[in-house]
């Protein structure tokens with residue numbers, strides 16, 4: 001029956017709200033708990049904000065419902081084509097921001113999701129994270 005996948009281009013500010021709404025709808029449709037849903041929507045929001053604020057061209061957020069071995073989860077990916085993150089180590093520190101932001105986005109996503117991977121170069125940034133909906 002699964003996977004269910006949605007992808008959203010993030011280019012304009014209202015796309016961030018759309019990403020939040022689509023994530024919520026997708027997770028409700030498969031019966032995720034309100035707590036899980038709220039945490040994942042927060043993460044999608046932070047990743048989408050980062051595409052809007054920190055890239056030239058925006059990017060894409062993709063979300064997939066996964067169920068390996070019958071365990072329900074949601075995989076979120078964020079892709080963009082640059083400018084990339086100079087130091088991923090710094091970017092994952094609480095309070096680090098290159099544009100006067102709060103610097104809580106990426107470290108928050110890492111904490112809230114169960115798996116978190118990030119690759120970044122001048123060619124772009126790719127973030128993949130998974131939350132298991134228990």
Ligand SMILES: Nc1ncnc2c1ncn2[C@@H]1O[C@H](COP(=O)(O)OP(=O)(O)O)[C@@H](O)[C@H]1O
Pocket residue numbers: 046050051053054055080082083084085091092096097098099100101102103104105106107125
């Ligand atoms: N997709 C991205 N492309 C380039 N830089 C990014 C991206 N996402 C995050 N960053 C960098 O990582 C830093 C930390 O991100 P974050 O924790 O969300 O804090 P904030 O957005 O408040 O600055 C940002 O200030 C920015 O320099």
Ligand SMILES: [Mg+2]
Pocket residue numbers: 046049050101103104105106
């Ligand atoms: Mg941010």
